[in-house]
Amino acid sequence: xxxxxxxxxxxxxxxxxxxxxxxxxxxxxxxxxxxxxxxxxxxxxxxxxxxxxxxxxxxxxxxxxxxxxxxxxxxxxxxxxxxxxxxxxxxxxxxxxxxxxxxxxxxxxxxxxxxxxxxxxxxxxxxxxxxxxxxxxxxxxxxxxxxxxxxxxxxxxxxxxxxxxxxxxxxxxxxxxxxxxxxxxxxxxxxxxxxxxxxxxxxxxxxxxxxxxxxxxxxxxxxxxxxxxxxxxxxxxxxxxxxxxxxxxxxxxxxxxxxxxxxxxx
Numbered sequence: 568x569x570x571x572x573x574x575x576x577x578x579x580x581x582x583x584x585x586x587x588x589x590x591x592x593x594x595x596x597x598x599x600x601x602x603x604x605x606x607x608x609x610x611x612x613x614x615x616x617x618x619x620x621x622x623x624x625x626x627x628x629x630x631x632x633x634x635x636x637x638x639x640x641x642x643x644x645x646x647x648x649x650x651x652x653x654x655x656x657x658x659x660x661x662x663x664x665x666x667x668x669x670x671x672x673x674x675x676x677x678x679x680x681x682x683x684x685x686x687x688x689x690x691x692x693x694x695x696x697x698x699x700x701x702x703x704x705x706x707x708x709x710x711x712x713x714x715x716x717x718x719x720x721x722x723x724x725x726x727x728x729x730x731x732x733x734x735x736x737x738x739x740x741x742x743x744x745x746x747x748x749x750x751x752x753x754x755x756x757x758x759x760x761x762x763x764x765x766x767x768x769x770x771x772x773x774x775x776x777x778x779x780x781x782x783x784x785x786x787x788x789x790x791x792x793x794x795x796x797x798x799x800x801x802x803x804x805x806x807x808x809x810x811x812x813x814x815x816x817x818x819x820x821x822x823x824x825x826x827x828x829x830x831x832x833x
Contacts, residue, residue: 569796572803577765579799580792586760587624588753591617594744595624598717602633602686605713607739611722612746615789618719621746622688625717634683639690645699652687672709679711686715693720697733704736748786755781757788758795772798775812783819794818 570578587595594610598621601608612618622637629635636655643651649667653660658670678685687707689695707716718724722745728737749757755777759769772780772795780798784791797818798810805814818824 568803569799572806573767573771573799573808575765575767579765579767580761580796582620582623583627586764587620588617588749588757590747590753591621591624594746595621597742597744598625598715601742602684602715603713604715605711606715606741607736608715608717609725609740609743610717610719610746611724611743613721613748613787615787616746616748617788618746619690620788622690622717622719625686625688629686632682632684633686634678635686635688637688637690641689641691641695643699645702648695648699648703668706668709671706675710675714679713684713684715685711686717688717688719690719692718693724693727697727697736701733701736704739749788750786751781754784754786754788754791757791761795770809772810773812776810776815779812779815779819783815783824794824797821 570576573579598608598610602625610618610621626635626637636652638648638651638655640651641648646664646667649664649671650660652671653667656671656674658674660667675685689703692700707714725737725743727733728740758772758777758780762769762771776798780791780794784794794815798814801814801818802808802810807814
């Protein structure tokens with residue numbers, strides 16, 4: 568609907584069409600180095616701060632020598648988590664958990680013999696039971712030494728690992744970082760870059776509308792993306808090619824945006 572009305576070929580603000588910002592690029596570059604050497608990396612941040620964008624960049628930019636396996640269903644027992652990993656590796660997941668472990672280890676070693684580098688990404692890792700994570704850690708010890716594990720989650724992930732009982736996991740971390748909220752200039756640049764990618768003019772949003780969107784997103788990338796898409800949809804409904812402050816305000820009075828605004832100002 569947005570593409571047809573604005574006469575563009577690509578969906579604006581698509582997750583598949585996002586260029587990494589400077590701080591995201593730095594994190595991505597570091598993860599890439601660790602992926603070549605092997606390790607245990609932690610990528611943390613509040614919801615909507617851009618962790619998924621970096622994960623997608625790792626997946627989409629992998630070359631022929633790099634195999635990236637990603638799982639995000641982390642609220643499972645250890646056995647079911649193994650089955651999810653087997654499915655991600657495209658290998659059989661039947662049988663007892665130790666058989667699944669053996670097949671996973673054999674597949675990782677086989678890929679290593681082929682000269683492949685292996686990255687396993689576990690998203691929403693803060694939801695995973697620490698006992699399950701510990702069992703996974705023991706299994707990954709049998710993987711090739713250049714295997715890199717990237718755990719993605721909210722900041723409480725590191726807090727859980729900081730407990731004395733979890734020292735065996737924390738002591739193996741080779742890199743960790745926390746994604747911060749964006750400043751206003753970066754937020755505005757993100758919007759303009761996305762307009763450029765789909766060949767929409769910067770005047771699609773008036774300066775007042777752009778400033779209000781940036782202020783209302785509170786530095787959260789997902790909020791600014793959702794706000795812009797909602798404003799574009801509202802503009803289509805109004806049959807307007809320019810988004811002004813009235814359209815943005817009409818979006819912001821919706822209950823879910825209103826509640827977030829109220830919470831920020833309590």
